[in-house]
């Protein structure tokens with residue numbers, strides 16, 4: 001008999017070829033997918049070349065996604081993207097994508113079935129933790145670690161202790177994964193889970209659709225966590241149906257697994273949340289936001305750039321217009337999301353409301369391009385970070401919310417809720433397909 | 439290894455966007471990176487920092503993105519060592535990997551102010567105020583990380599092991 005373990009510990013033990021592991025163990029693990037983007041890949045490639053192994057460990061287990069500054073915004077970024085492309089061609093990397101087939105890394109990897117439950121994934125991007133939604137262990141590292149793993153197929157890790165967050169109760173209207181994770185980061189603080197695993201649990205977590213799980217796992221790093229993870233269930237299996245050529249391994253935590261801390265959250269009284277500048281843990285319920293005028297609304301990113309997010313935004317924006325002094329920028333998270341949004345008439349609705357639709361990429365989320373804020377400007381964004389200068393000028397401000405709040409704020413010209421513009425959901429599940437307009 | 443220099447004091451949660459904003463990540467050359475280090479919040483830093491100077495900061499230093507450009511920029515600017523009450527996970531790992539020495543000490547943060555001259559002994563972990571004479575020992579560096587430093591970074595460490 002092995003010790004009882006959490007899902008995180010089980011996946012790590014599996015990849016370390018051990019029967020069991022526990023918090024604090026230093027282990028060497030094999031990786032199933034190594035990821036880098038147009039900002040981090042050039043440094044990783046330099047490290048890879050220095051190591052001098054000549055070949056990548058497995059051409060099918062490396063993903064290189066140009067998404068941060070593409071379509072290339074200037075000559076230096078074009079040079080960086082070129083380094084990545086040439087490397088991909090030289091080593092015949094299977095998962096390198098040209099813009100047009102690419103999109104935001106953390107949107108496309110799950111979408112294309114490149115990550116499956118039970119995987120161990122490392123990426124030179126802090127939001128690599130997104131894939132925990134699928135019941136995989138995934139974590140962000142720097143370019144050196146990733147360059148080494150591209151050559152060796154291995155990395156070292158310290159097994160994290162796990163903090164379990166148990167969500168119970170009944171979700172209020174417009175409340176979903178984004179609100180739950182913002183609320184949780186508000187409780188933990190931005191350093192509250194440093195070096196830890198965050199396991200999302202309880203009936204409410206178990207009922208969340210995959211896109212909302214992806215949003216929550218995505219932001220685990222905003223509490224400092226090494227990884228965020230959901231146990232595998234029917235929703236995981238249904239999501240994986242026909243999606244990948246690889247075989248998933250479905251892990252769950254043992255009932256008597258040890259947790260460093262268990263946090264119980266009654267969701268029944270949680271309103272949609274807004275994170276105020278300049279920290280994702282600086283959260284307030286939307287009803288207490290006060291009169292915050294916004295110059296820009298951004299809907300997109302690896303946190304909320306999926307089709308369901310756009311559906312929710314379009315539901316709120318239908319037959320409405322953005323406020324006169326507010327610009328609305330929408331970037332679908334992937335070409336597939338974009339196409340589906342066209343098919344469903346979502347793009348039409350957004351355009352009629354006055355939105356600018358940009359290509360699938362990170363864009364303004366990191367202050368890259370396509371929506372940079374000027375001195376003193378304010379934005380509400382569905383992305384994950386609102387640090388000083390994150391989306392532009394050091395004196396600009398970023399507020400974070402879910403797509404429905406962002407859409408309503410675009411109409412109001414200030415931060416507000418859909419109810420304020422006469423938009424209600426028919427059922428108490430914060431879900432986009434039940435939006436009614438009056 | 440010993441460093442002696444001036445303290446540049448920072449608060450809690452110094453994130454990687456503050457260390458180097460994303461608009462400067464379109465290059466990976468370290469001489470370019472150092473120019474943008476703390477450019478938005480402390481524009482005097484990159485020009486004023488002298489080789490061997492020391493950053494003293496609060497909790498969660500380096501939180502946010504995985505950009506290795508952040509420790510690279512700090513190192514390229516000439517900072518000898520970063521002492522913080524605590525580090526964000528990815529930054530901690532990146533700093534060792536690229537050979538930027540970092541130490542954890544609560545007392546250093548409490549005792550030293552901007553502009554103080556201090557010395558740091560990386561081998562013993564001793565941090566000493568040159569004017570005040572106050573001295574503390576940083577939290578010991580985990581053995582595995584020491585091996586990476588001894589090898590001169592992760593790349594050499596891997597090469598040595600074959």
Ligand code: SF4
Nearest residue numbers: 127301302362365366
């Ligand atoms: S969308 Fe934003 S948070 Fe996500 S990978 Fe791109 S820059 Fe990073």
